[in-house]
Amino acid sequence: MSNRPADTALIGQPGSRAQIPTPAAVLDLDAFERNIAKMAARAKAAGLALRPHSKSHKTSAIAHRQIEAGAVGICCAKLAEAEAMAAAGVDAILVTSPIAGAGQAERAAALAQTVADFRIVVDHSDGAAELGAAAQSPIQVLIDVDPGMGRTGVHDAAQAVEVFHTIAAQPNLTFLGVQCYGGHWQHIAGANARAAAVADGMAYLTSVIAALRAAGAKIGVVTGGGTGSFAADAAQGVLTEVQPGSYPFMDRDYREALQDDPDGAFEQSLVIATTVITANHPDWVTVDGGLKAFSTDGPLPVPLTPKFSASTYGYFGDEHGRLRRPDGALVARGERVDFAPGHIDPTLDRYDIIHMVRGDVLVEIAPVEARGASQ
Amino acid sequence: MSNRPADTALIGQPGSRAQIPTPAAVLDLDAFERNIAKMAARAKAAGLALRPHSKSHKTSAIAHRQIEAGAVGICCAKLAEAEAMAAAGVDAILVTSPIAGAGQAERAAALAQTVADFRIVVDHSDGAAELGAAAQSPIQVLIDVDPGMGRTGVHDAAQAVEVFHTIAAQPNLTFLGVQCYGGHWQHIAGANARAAAVADGMAYLTSVIAALRAAGAKIGVVTGGGTGSFAADAAQGVLTEVQPGSYPFMDRDYREALQDDPDGAFEQSLVIATTVITANHPDWVTVDGGLKAFSTDGPLPVPLTPKFSASTYGYFGDEHGRLRRPDGALVARGERVDFAPGHIDPTLDRYDIIHMVRGDVLVEIAPVEARGASQ
Incomplete structure (x- = not known):
């Protein structure tokens, strides 16, 4: 328009x-390019895969630049966001919100057939069953683990194991690992306070991962983290992949929370x-x-x-x-x-x-x- | 998308x-159609031209229904909104915000050539001069009068007269009248409190109109008002045209301000x-x-x-x-x-x-x- x-x-x-x-x-492309290069270098130095979140930018021209700078793909918050990015040629996408209903599962299944590396989270056995029923070809899934925020994700280790068994029973679902995103950690003021919150969360996540492994799950991917928690995520060493969103641009909210911390650079x-x-x-x-x-x-x-x-x-x-x-x-x-x-x-x-x-x-x-x- | x-x-x-x-x-089309019919009937009964504001709906399918129900045209907040509505076949448009700069004036001039009945407000002599310089054909203008809110509009009667003289000196500008919109009146709780605020505003507007008339202006149109102030506007009898926006839909904000007042119906x-x-x-x-x-x-x-x-x-x-x-x-x-x-x-x-x-x-x-x- x-x-x-x-x-x-x-x-x-x-x-x-x-x-x-x-x-x-x-x-401002000059500042933007410095931001993109800086986060790529931070992730590389920490040995973390970088999968930036497109919910912040919603723009394929930015997703492509992030991937060219070394990102393994992008995150999308919703199916429609993933559909728009896929239509613009982005071929490695993780959908980070659970979906509900047969109609949504069919859309996810369609994406799995067109996007070279499509991944989606589930946080309920019914969701895993819906996705398995809709699948026309193998769909890669991760279990979304609630870090205590109560927004999305399985509520505890027992539910995680239950969802894993449902996934394992679906011939067309391929289990990749877990997601744990602490949105409430990102804007805590002070690097030490953020690090403490992340450490608690990662200890809990480690216990959920242990329960999944005990149930026979092979955890290849542990994805989460944001622009605010990067330093703490890297220090904890639990995540294999980070999904920051706002770092290409920054905003006043992050600026005030992060100040002169390394995460605010x-x-x-x-x-x-x-x-x-x-x-x-x-x-x-x-x-x-x-x-x-x-x-x-x-x-x-x-x-x-x-x-x-x-x-x-x-x-x-x-x-x-x-x-x-x-x-x-x-x-x-x-x-x-x-x-x-x-x-x-x-x-x-x-x-x-x-x-x-x-x-x-x-x-x-x-x-x-x-x-x-x-x- | x-x-x-x-x-x-x-x-x-x-x-x-x-x-x-x-x-x-x-x-819900049934409720929507009752709303459209109700406002059209209220305006007709009050002898006021109805020019609904499209800033609320941004949708030509709704603008066309409002016009079919008796509206004389629509209001648009910005040039881009007017361009979108004109492209969708709406042919009677008043732009209710002043514009600034030669580029904006050229866009307004282009709209005046394509929209059968195009009108726009000005609130500064420089704006009138820019518009006159850009005009390729006659452009109908109204002087925007600030009701004391300080958002847009001429600051007092002296500035109104100054702007009128500038308009009169531009061969391609056609002066139609004045606009006075009290956005701050719309959400006052209580019909009596709203009526009192509107009465004060209309008394001031009457003094500005008198000054313009004394300067030789012919005031054909006096436009303003919103969903919340309709009853008071009708009672005051100063406006010739009302520009309510939210009435097709309602929202919680208006519901809480208007309660069981006639304006809230x-x-x-x-x-x-x-x-x-x-x-x-x-x-x-x-x-x-x-x-x-x-x-x-x-x-x-x-x-x-x-x-x-x-x-x-x-x-x-x-x-x-x-x-x-x-x-x-x-x-x-x-x-x-x-x-x-x-x-x-x-x-x-x-x-x-x-x-x-x-x-x-x-x-x-x-x-x-x-x-x-x-x-």
Whole structure:
């Protein structure tokens, strides 16, 4: 919808960054590439397979760059996200949420036939049975283990063993290992506090793995972890594969949690660009980004454009934002203001395209193919 | 992205509503049609032109139904929204936000050449001059008057007169009248409190109109108002045209503000359908709708499915929600739960399609053409 011809005509033009219609998701490719290389190097040094999570970016142009930099594949949160990524040529995908119902199982089975290396988690015997019944060819599955968050995953070791037996009884299911993702660990402030939470979780996971092994399971893959817990995950040595999502971009939420910890050593590469459309009020100006331009679950967006670095932003309805005037500086209609989003995943999920820039030049427009693909 | 072939195959099938892939925006057409007819009748009885705001629905299938029911056209918040609606055949559009810059003015000028009855607001002399310079043919403009909210609009009567003189000096601008929208009035609880706020605002607007008339302006159109302020707007008699947006759907935000007031006499017709994907935890179940399925600026979504009517919902990350188990009832993977969204506009802006149902049958899939079109 937003990828109008006018946008494409800007590509390569000097100063074109300032002409992008706003609100827009604008990616600084230089910073982004440094982030991609940094995480690839961290995973390699730790001996961990890197499988970045596409729920953060929803964009095949980014998935392909991550794989080129050494990732073994990507994670997808939902089947529709995996379908969109598969359609864009991504051929190694792990679906990280359990699914429910025959219709969903049939969609997973179809993906297993078209994606070279397709994997999906299950967290209930009924789910394993549904998947086995739908399978047209072998489907690789992992057991999702709840780390105590209670969101998804088997509830304890006994259920893990029960699900394993169901998987083993299905001729077309191939058991690969386990997933354990502690979403609640990622944003704990302080490297030591995060490490302690991860250590507890990994001790529990080790006990579940032991129970599975005692039941005859061969655990080839142990996948989990995120941008915030990487250092702790690497130190614990339980995971074989990490699935961070936000590190290509960063956001205010992670920045505030991770501060100067090693896990926080990524650059703010993706901004939401806005334009001042009204400057009639003496105390503030109105920009064209509001509740539809940002996620609102995290901290407020913060202005990155230097002139407005001390200006607070507030939502001003669905379509607009209110930005305090900077001390002693005039602001005119048409000025541009970039913001660091509070929480990147639900923010980028509002955009159909990413405008990729180098310096002040728009160099590429990437479709966010899996935007809205939460089904 | 979400409009996969599987969805289309469900149309007309008995029980198909329960097969729609979730999370999904599901519209009860019977309730929706009653809402459309009710607002059309209220406007007609009050002698007000009805120009519903498409920022709430972003969907031409709904705009066309509103116009068939008697609306004179629609409002659009942004140029991109207007471009999407124009491409879908809507030929009477008012853009209700001011724009800034030559590029935006050129897009408005292009719309004025393709939309039979195109109108746009201005709130600064520079904006009027930009629009006049870009015009290839006459463009109909209204002056946006700030009702004291400070979001958009001229700041006072003196600025209104200044902008009017600029408009009058542009050969290709045709002055139609004024817009005055009090977004801050819409959600005031209590009909009397809303009426008092609207009365103050309309008294101020009357003074601005008087100043414009004294400067030689002919005020043919006075447009404004929303779903919450309709009764007060009609009572004041200053507006000639109302621009409500949320009334086709309702949401929890409006429901709580309007209660049993006449303005609240619309039905909750649009729900977000979800599915239980994990039921392993003793205290709650996990549904597949989280931060990407709802707006999070308003009150929390509330479950409408009777079994869960006493269950509280909480966001459980980007992709999931946590729903308390109902007392004494078993819940299984695969069960469906419908929710009333907290704030409809930014919620529906997350969906590519509306699944329209009658009873338990999916009868139509309408594209949300202007979703994300906030530029």
